[in-house]
Amino acid sequence: MNRVTVHSFKAALCLMLSGMALTPTAWGQDQELMLSEGSIEHAKMLRDTAMQGSMAYEIVESLTTEVGPRLAGTAAEARARDWAVAKLESLGFDGVRVEPFTIEGWERGAESAELIDPYPQPLSFTTLGGSVATPDSGIEADVAFFATLADLEAAAPGSLEGKIAFVSHAMQKTQDGSSYGFHGRLRRSGASIAASKGAVAILIRSIGTDSHRMPHTGSMRYDPEIGKIPAAALSNPDADQLERIHARGETMRVRLNVQPIFTGESETGNVIVDIRGTEHPDEVVIIGGHLDSWDLGTGAIDDGAGIGIATAAAKLILDSGKRPKRSIRLIFWGAEEVGLLGGFAYLERHKKDLDKQIIGTESDFGAGKIWQLNSRVSAEAQPLVDKMAELLAPIGVAPGSSDSPGAGPDLTPLVRAGMPSLRLNQDGRDYFDLHHTPDDTLDKINPHDLDQNVAAFAVFAWLAADTGLSFK
Amino acid sequence: MNRVTVHSFKAALCLMLSGMALTPTAWGQDQELMLSEGSIEHAKMLRDTAMQGSMAYEIVESLTTEVGPRLAGTAAEARARDWAVAKLESLGFDGVRVEPFTIEGWERGAESAELIDPYPQPLSFTTLGGSVATPDSGIEADVAFFATLADLEAAAPGSLEGKIAFVSHAMQKTQDGSSYGFHGRLRRSGASIAASKGAVAILIRSIGTDSHRMPHTGSMRYDPEIGKIPAAALSNPDADQLERIHARGETMRVRLNVQPIFTGESETGNVIVDIRGTEHPDEVVIIGGHLDSWDLGTGAIDDGAGIGIATAAAKLILDSGKRPKRSIRLIFWGAEEVGLLGGFAYLERHKKDLDKQIIGTESDFGAGKIWQLNSRVSAEAQPLVDKMAELLAPIGVAPGSSDSPGAGPDLTPLVRAGMPSLRLNQDGRDYFDLHHTPDDTLDKINPHDLDQNVAAFAVFAWLAADTGLSFK
Numbered sequence: 001m002n003r004v005t006v007h008s009f010k011a012a013l014c015l016m017l018s019g020m021a022l023t024p025t026a027w028g029q030d031q032e033l034m035l036s037e038g039s040i041e042h043a044k045m046l047r048d049t050a051m052q053g054s055m056a057y058e059i060v061e062s063l064t065t066e067v068g069p070r071l072a073g074t075a076a077e078a079r080a081r082d083w084a085v086a087k088l089e090s091l092g093f094d095g096v097r098v099e100p101f102t103i104e105g106w107e108r109g110a111e112s113a114e115l116i117d118p119y120p121q122p123l124s125f126t127t128l129g130g131s132v133a134t135p136d137s138g139i140e141a142d143v144a145f146f147a148t149l150a151d152l153e154a155a156a157p158g159s160l161e162g163k164i165a166f167v168s169h170a171m172q173k174t175q176d177g178s179s180y181g182f183h184g185r186l187r188r189s190g191a192s193i194a195a196s197k198g199a200v201a202i203l204i205r206s207i208g209t210d211s212h213r214m215p216h217t218g219s220m221r222y223d224p225e226i227g228k229i230p231a232a233a234l235s236n237p238d239a240d241q242l243e244r245i246h247a248r249g250e251t252m253r254v255r256l257n258v259q260p261i262f263t264g265e266s267e268t269g270n271v272i273v274d275i276r277g278t279e280h281p282d283e284v285v286i287i288g289g290h291l292d293s294w295d296l297g298t299g300a301i302d303d304g305a306g307i308g309i310a311t312a313a314a315k316l317i318l319d320s321g322k323r324p325k326r327s328i329r330l331i332f333w334g335a336e337e338v339g340l341l342g343g344f345a346y347l348e349r350h351k352k353d354l355d356k357q358i359i360g361t362e363s364d365f366g367a368g369k370i371w372q373l374n375s376r377v378s379a380e381a382q383p384l385v386d387k388m389a390e391l392l393a394p395i396g397v398a399p400g401s402s403d404s405p406g407a408g409p410d411l412t413p414l415v416r417a418g419m420p421s422l423r424l425n426q427d428g429r430d431y432f433d434l435h436h437t438p439d440d441t442l443d444k445i446n447p448h449d450l451d452q453n454v455a456a457f458a459v460f461a462w463l464a465a466d467t468g469l470s471f472k
Numbered sequence: 473m474n475r476v477t478v479h480s481f482k483a484a485l486c487l488m489l490s491g492m493a494l495t496p497t498a499w500g501q502d503q504e505l506m507l508s509e510g511s512i513e514h515a516k517m518l519r520d521t522a523m524q525g526s527m528a529y530e531i532v533e534s535l536t537t538e539v540g541p542r543l544a545g546t547a548a549e550a551r552a553r554d555w556a557v558a559k560l561e562s563l564g565f566d567g568v569r570v571e572p573f574t575i576e577g578w579e580r581g582a583e584s585a586e587l588i589d590p591y592p593q594p595l596s597f598t599t600l601g602g603s604v605a606t607p608d609s610g611i612e613a614d615v616a617f618f619a620t621l622a623d624l625e626a627a628a629p630g631s632l633e634g635k636i637a638f639v640s641h642a643m644q645k646t647q648d649g650s651s652y653g654f655h656g657r658l659r660r661s662g663a664s665i666a667a668s669k670g671a672v673a674i675l676i677r678s679i680g681t682d683s684h685r686m687p688h689t690g691s692m693r694y695d696p697e698i699g700k701i702p703a704a705a706l707s708n709p710d711a712d713q714l715e716r717i718h719a720r721g722e723t724m725r726v727r728l729n730v731q732p733i734f735t736g737e738s739e740t741g742n743v744i745v746d747i748r749g750t751e752h753p754d755e756v757v758i759i760g761g762h763l764d765s766w767d768l769g770t771g772a773i774d775d776g777a778g779i780g781i782a783t784a785a786a787k788l789i790l791d792s793g794k795r796p797k798r799s800i801r802l803i804f805w806g807a808e809e810v811g812l813l814g815g816f817a818y819l820e821r822h823k824k825d826l827d828k829q830i831i832g833t834e835s836d837f838g839a840g841k842i843w844q845l846n847s848r849v850s851a852e853a854q855p856l857v858d859k860m861a862e863l864l865a866p867i868g869v870a871p872g873s874s875d876s877p878g879a880g881p882d883l884t885p886l887v888r889a890g891m892p893s894l895r896l897n898q899d900g901r902d903y904f905d906l907h908h909t910p911d912d913t914l915d916k917i918n919p920h921d922l923d924q925n926v927a928a929f930a931v932f933a934w935l936a937a938d939t940g941l942s943f944k
Contacts, residue, residue, distance in 0.1 A: 214684070
């Protein structure tokens, strides 16, 4: 046969098959993957419906407008939980509940920093989350300049006595955000390293990839063996400025005053709702995003987007006229930004039913499109993950690694405890432009990109919940 | 002749002519335009040299780094004048001088604003230049929303009693910045209009085209007949947020506290230096930029760029081995941002030699490339302006209007007093993204774009100073 003939034959076959409500082949696939009848067609329908427009943006708009910033453990985060319960109930979800837990609260206070010598000028900066305060009158000290964290680590003990350490290592953009771990160490651990050399405070170049006067906050931790010093991040343009002055051979003197407050034991919580499964309701497939945000912006890309995506996907399934065999659990995680505390609290509370946490994924990398699917599941379940990838390929998702554990930050405790995982990787090239800055606001989100995320979450949640395969 | 033959003949002629040090035609052009011998070739050389790299960026880097923000009338602006004198002398300019004058000083103070009802959250905003303070304890009031200034103007007298007026009109991008006049009226005059209706304060959407958490400051004026109320600008994302809440039908309540200080009579000044002309040294062709900046950024695009461009052009001429017939006067204008006060002071001081101010142009529209040449000169001088346009066409400048008065903000008083004018219009599509914000920093400047500006300024200054034609 020539090609034209083959083509015509296939076209005729396709036309014939598409005319049937359920093809023998599709049903065969459903059976093979231990899905209910028509399950794959249902997943496709969910995908296509989401792509035509989901309610994800509407949800982010509501959260960022009606709550705004919602730092973990604050009254604002409590308002976010109230918003969440009311929103989920208004969408028709039953059994919405809060699993409360407490954290050590921290809130930003007044903060000011200025270069006082050699070229007096204010600095655009912010206190890092968890930092101690300066004395009320602030700190005034010469600056010890370090290009990298490694340079700071190499400084001689005592060499920073009475000085403010400044580390200027610049983060570069990556699609998968993979350099955040490396660069983020400066933010997380820099203070104690500087303190161990005698520094009285540390300033870092923001862990961020923009060039705006926007400092990036984020959490830091102290080594319990070392005295605590205040820690703050300069915006990238301000770090550039200090680099230029340093390059002139000048000694810089900075005045720093930060007055964060430790607010003691503070209430937070995870907001949870299930779409109850028909056959194994106690087995749950988890999707979600985190409800808390940093205090500087309104938490649109971090992580209003995740809340919107996961909720819109769940709502699509809720309204789809079918229920999966297992339950789909939608979780709005609390207190993520201050150490994945919602994830740890959930693990603690659900230790006894760990084997019922079948698989999960979280959306917490902004509002960009998904470009890759990574996973780590049993050999038995791999064909189902392959089927998910096949269904997502038309909307721009390529299969990635099938041996990559990780399902998003808040699921890390569960994954470490053995839960199988799947991650729908978003394009994060611009994520660290906005991450943890005042600029994380709704205007940065493209609604159509959210819809593509919703499509992928709906396909994952539906198929993972509707199969009888074991992921473990 | 066919085209190939024409082409070959022309090519041969070009080759022949280019081999001559000075073509009879060029010399004829020089004579016709009352230029010294070889003047046009010299202008081309200046242009080509600038395009290969000028020192403009180096100058902006020095000013923004070593001085930083330099608000009119402050110690920082005085440091900028010291920097200017030292920089110009180090570049080999003779006779650098400051023409001092005084202004009524104003400085930004502590400022905070928050939405307290219905959705409590802090607002990103800044006080407008010239605004009065709130009471120490701030103002707390309901918000009256207006989509446009026209809507505010249409409000009934007394209808804003006890309220904070918020006007949300959004500026759009234009290449020539022409909508700044229309939209800027809200900033300049909004406070007195709102006060006339009983408002206790006014918030405006920033006069700016970005979508970052960056408020745009800028000067405002009170109608002396109307009581003064505090005036401040929200960033665009914050204005969006209030619009969304207003659209929900909610009454918004805002707490505003701004504590600017009127610092009384304050010293400022214009920094001036001449490249002395050989035949008519008392006749001056003016180029320059303004030395002061707003306090929030480091004044890189507004107007470090103008300082760098004009200085680099003057330096190129200074080092070119030739002097023009008239003097070229380089002016770093003081106190531009607070009402073109340097321009008015210069006019006042130079009233007696107004006829010696031959023509001028200022660079004060950012760091983008020049795309258009506008002018208004005598019929006698028009051929010279046409020649300038011809020389600038290869570097992307198109002739614009020959009946468009205007030479840049600080020259407005002189132009109104009758001085001929020429303007090298920069592409300003992105100018109002950064204008008057904390984000106006060096990283936003492309050095190569500055070089193109330098080329145009050098061609203009050289030819206008070297001709014997009258522009008037």
